[in-house]
Amino acid sequence: MERGPVAALNRDRWDLDPATTFLNHGSFGATPRQVLEYQTQLRSLMEANPVRFVAVEYRPLLAAAIVRAAGFVGADPDGFAFVANATTGVNTALRSADLDPGDEILVTDHEYEACILAAEFVARRRGASVAIVPIPSTVVDPGQVVEAILSSVTPSTRLAILDHVTSATALVLPIAEIAAALADRGVATIVDGAHAPGMIDLDVAAIGAAVYAGNWHKWVCAPKGAGFLWVTPAWRDRVRPLVISHGAGREEGEQFRAMFDWTGTADPTPQLSVSAAIDAVGGMMEGGWPAVRERNRAVALEMRRRLIDALGLVPTGPESMVGSMAAFVAPAPWLSGSPAEAATGLILRLLEQGITVGASARRGSPDVFLRVSAHLHTEADDVGPLIEALRGWG
Ligand SMILES: Cc1ncc(COP(=O)(O)O)c(C=O)c1O
Structure with a gap:
């Protein structure tokens, strides 16, 4: 896949598996090589x-x-x-x-x-x-x-x-x-x-x-x-x-x-x-951390728009409450078992297809939430393989 300028520059700075579409920075982060070397x-x-x-x-x-x-x-x-x-x-x-x-x-x-x-x-x-x-x-x-x-x-x-x-x-x-x-x-x-x-x-x-x-x-x-x-x-x-x-x-x-x-x-x-x-990631963009935060939010919002447009997903809140992640209520046909089991199932099924997302349940609710994240190793086009995979799920 062709990658846009910022992500193309920065993906190489992480040790993320090149075969993976990595859309879950949120759960455990991911550390650039330069920081690991330090x-x-x-x-x-x-x-x-x-x-x-x-x-x-x-x-x-x-x-x-x-x-x-x-x-x-x-x-x-x-x-x-x-x-x-x-x-x-x-x-x-x-x-x-x-x-x-x-x-x-x-x-x-x-x-x-x-x-x-x-x-x-x-x-x-x-x-x-x-x-x-x-x-x-x-x-x-x-x-x-x-x-x-x-x-x-x-x-x-x-x-x-x-x-x-x-x-x-x-x-x-x-x-x-x-x-x-x-x-x-x-x-x-x-x-x-x-x-x-x-x-x-x-x-x-x-x-x-x-x-x-x-x-x-x-x-x-x-x-x-x-x-x-x-x-x-x-x-x-x-x-x-x-x-x-x-x-x-x-x-x-x-x-x-x-x-x-x-x-x-x-x-x-x-x-x-x-x-x-702080120095390494802030130094990856002109404008430092304010620019990094703004860029990540813009990518998360763009991924959110594409998922809504392509799949009709229902987001968990208004754009004003979005940071660097976007979450949606997962449609019932994607799920089986208890909400916690269904969330794990969703993660594992996508992992098998080379796509890493977040999914979890919350206290007292039957709903399961699909979550995507944006950091400097991500770009909006990365949501493409996810959309293609989910289209087939009904
Ligand atoms: C709101 C919130 N609290 C706590 C945690 C747990 O973080 P940690 O495992 O680093 O303690 C998470 C992890 O995703 C979280 O989203």
Whole structure:
């Protein structure tokens, strides 16, 4: 297939299988070779003398990585910590939250299923409960989501866990508006921003959330194992890592930094490679990250239009809620088994035809969602083989 200028230039910068039409950057990201090479250099430095690395080289590298990464998402470094991934970040915040028997945690039924399960786990242990706000599979406008969430707040609601960009349905939520309105009602928000860094121009401190968790490996294209947590000043003495290690012995006030920066021996190179990923991907387009985000959104919107025109697919929301991914309700003839089984079936059937897409179900809904993603290794024409494959499915 002929490839357009940007993708033709950039596909070569990733190690993606050339035989694959790769339309699911969203699930696990994909890291450019240049960033993997940088990570390999760091690993070589570490393995040349692991003791020297931890005692001498690691601290300054980590401090610099924190400043760079925090700056990229509008966080102050003192409230910023690397964690392995967004799931760890959300679990960390949930386990640290003050919850009493009878309290309620609010989530929507578009929230990432693993984080609903984490909320239910914590709620059970505290005698609290989880209220799941129903939102239709196809959203008309952002106001509908705001209204559904706010009208579900009760006097018992203490905490909300909300996706910035929903997973199955790929919708960008007006998170600052929601967090501010919840704060007015005395409800703290934990934002699950797994997809936001690199997709959205982020200013996490301005959102008004108690905690913001995100990923570097998705849209910033860092190696896997790099997520983060930003915590508002009032919560910094409360939020503690899932693993308690040496930092617990520090003075109060120093503990946040000390506890998160060492949680036992692990490979820190994914986190130490975040700056390299910010530079590498931002450097692939004139105009840097704003141009990258704009271009990816334009490609996602174009793929969406082509899928709607060719197959009559129903999108999950309006164009205004699209970031770098587009999702659709999968038609019934494509599906068999439970929604979760049908989603896996859809992914596997297309994988057999050399096409990689996202597909998943969501809590309490019979629907299955097909999702396509755009990054700099993708172009709108890549959706062509998907359209051809799906045409035959009825
Ligand atoms: C909204 C949301 N939260 C959390 C996650 C989990 O990310 P990770 O596996 O990196 O923790 C995802 C992954 O797609 C997601 O979409």
